[in-house]
Amino acid sequence: MHPDSKKDLKIREDLYRLIISQLFYDGHTQIAIQLSTAIQADPPCAPSDRLSHLVSRCLEQEKESKRAESETALGPGLDMEFEGDIATIAPEPAMYDCVYSVQHKGPGRYLAFSCDGQLVASGSADTSIKIMDVDRMVARAKETVVMEREEHPVIRTIIDHTDEVSALEFHPREPIITSGSLDMTVKFFDYTKVSLRKSSKTIYDVFPINCMSYHPSGDFLVVGVEHPTIRMHDVATTSCFACPVPQSYHTEPITSVKYSPDGRFFASGSKDGSIKIWDGISCRCVTTFTAAHDGAPVCSVDVTRNGKYVLSSGMDSVVRVWELSTNRCLIAYTGAGGGGKQMFRSSATLNHTEEYVMMADETTGNLCSWDARNATRKKLISLNHSDTVRHFAHSHVQAAYISTGDDHRVRFWYRKA
Numbered sequence: 124m125h126p127d128s129k130k131d132l133k134i135r136e137d138l139y140r141l142i143i144s145q146l147f148y149d150g151h152t153q154i155a156i157q158l159s160t161a162i163q164a165d166p167p168c169a170p171s172d173r174l175s176h177l178v179s180r181c182l183e184q185e186k187e188s189k190r191a192e193s194e195t196a197l198g199p200g201l202d203m204e205f206e207g208d209i210a211t212i213a214p215e216p217a218m219y220d221c222v223y224s225v226q227h228k229g230p231g232r233y234l235a236f237s238c239d240g241q242l243v244a245s246g247s248a249d250t251s252i253k254i255m256d257v258d259r260m261v262a263r264a265k266e267t268v269v270m271e272r273e274e275h276p277v278i279r280t281i282i283d284h285t286d287e288v289s290a291l292e293f294h295p296r297e298p299i300i301t302s303g304s305l306d307m308t309v310k311f312f313d314y315t316k317v318s319l320r321k322s323s324k325t326i327y328d329v330f331p332i333n334c335m336s337y338h339p340s341g342d343f344l345v346v347g348v349e350h351p352t353i354r355m356h357d358v359a360t361t362s363c364f365a366c367p368v369p370q371s372y373h374t375e376p377i378t379s380v381k382y383s384p385d386g387r388f389f390a391s392g393s394k395d396g397s398i399k400i401w402d403g404i405s406c407r408c409v410t411t412f413t414a415a416h417d418g419a420p421v422c423s424v425d426v427t428r429n430g431k432y433v434l435s436s437g438m439d440s441v442v443r444v445w446e447l448s449t450n451r452c453l454i455a456y457t458g459a460g461g462g463g464k465q466m467f468r469s470s471a472t473l474n475h476t477e478e479y480v481m482m483a484d485e486t487t488g489n490l491c492s493w494d495a496r497n498a499t500r501k502k503l504i505s506l507n508h509s510d511t512v513r514h515f516a517h518s519h520v521q522a523a524y525i526s527t528g529d530d531h532r533v534r535f536w537y538r539k540a
Contacts, residue, residue, distance in 0.1 A: 231527025
């Protein structure tokens, strides 16, 4: 027998013994005895959960490996410490095409991509949530025949809130979509269930929900409501925590929250015009940018992949990048909305490679974009909504974004072939 064959047989034997031990450990005694008899295990296998630990460790390593490969493919991200003559690897946002659209019965309110970029969720004032498959939306644009029902891009429609959906977040590790609503609840849905109708878990508040963000582990969820106090919830128990120093709270309701990719901190924006940075463990405020948008309410906050910068947008129609090591504004991206004040909150975001900054212009319905490093204006593109654009989101992993507005439409945009 070839040496490699002997080695493979030994690995197989060890694997079967691990399976038998795990079955005994989990209480599946009869199945364990049958398998032990079939492979003639000698000596007998003792109960053990070693296989469970090994599989858990290997899956975690596999995720880390995929994450590292993804980061390599996406480039270095936004880092102002390096020279600006870096060749771009992503297409300009104006080069994208609308490849799919779907309609809610009411105005669109919020959008979110899953962490792996495979799914998109949209929430509406009609209380519904739609979950769409990205690959199916892209394939739909290439098909000349009607697709089968089971291949329809909208894979789930959820109606469980009693008021408009105001926030959406995909769980970073589990097949869970989490929604916040003006009905003062946060709901958790397992979207693997075909007959999904009701939430598996609900957090009740006493104020309407405005925003939320998951810790990268998925163990904690920070929630901003129509009140100055930020809530941090333990996802498993739904227990609620808040900063132990009330003097550091915002003075008006929270409009946006976002965890850093490593979970060390999260950022928040408020109607009081300030941006605050909070310790991700103690929930204590460590930095405050007062009047971040010249006193105008803050609409959105985001954190770059390297955790060095916070991207914010305000009701002054200006987007800014804040350097956390120096606590100062590095760049202001201007020109959206004709420089006037906005009527509605409009989120700014970075593309998947962090080479472009984007924000929908509620006045014209165009998508404004800038070079992230030097704030050079890029070409405008009409988002083709017949009423005010209310939310916009870009994929974390590929050249794709999605928009929604008061025309009830959700439009999915993808890079040109």
